[in-house]
Amino acid sequence: MSDDNMQDALADDWAAALAAQTEASQPAAAAVFPPKGTDSSANVFKPLSGDGATVAKTDIDMILDIPVQLTAELGHTRITIKSLLQLAQGSVVELDGLAGEPMDVLINGYLIAQGEVVVVNDKFGIRLTDIITPSERIHKLNR
Known part of the structure; x- marks a missing residue:
């Protein structure tokens, strides 16, 4: 294999790797930055299960037995x-x-x-x- 063919094959491998990386990163970016006009708070702030007092009691119960x-x-x-x-x-x-x-x-x-x-x-x-x-x-x- 000549040096020109080897460099072309290496360039093709790099191009394929960059294309795969770009494709993989696009869905993640869309999840982080939703399109304008959409309600992103529904994805970020999930409702608490139960009332706030129950959640606080559960949190304090975790540390009550620490000496x-x-x-x-x-x-x-x-x-x-x-x-x-x-x-x-x-x-x-x-x-x-x-x-x-x-x-x-x-x-x-x-x-x-x-x-x-x-x-x-x-x-x-x-x-x-x-x-x-x-x-x-x-x-x-x-x-």
Whole structure:
């Protein structure tokens, strides 16, 4: 086969491939961009099955069983390893929180509320006194 015949065959193969690609892409383009004057909202926005409350309840049910870690912080302190190794039973560690000051309640490390310590049936608990709003949480993240 001569070089001219080979180049012609290669050009024909490319032409056939481009024609096939053009044919395949035209129906997809028509679906994305319907002709003017047609109602495209019927294809894009499908009606919800059931009322909005049912859909919202189904969405929230999907996340109800996801475990999160709740942490209650009385305060912080920074000590050296030497001081840490000297701790024994009965040692007192001074925290930066003041007595009577509300404690922080964190979910997965993010502050969501503040509260006070309560004792119920010989067990400690937290009475929430202030819930952090979403806008306050975003403000604290930006600091």
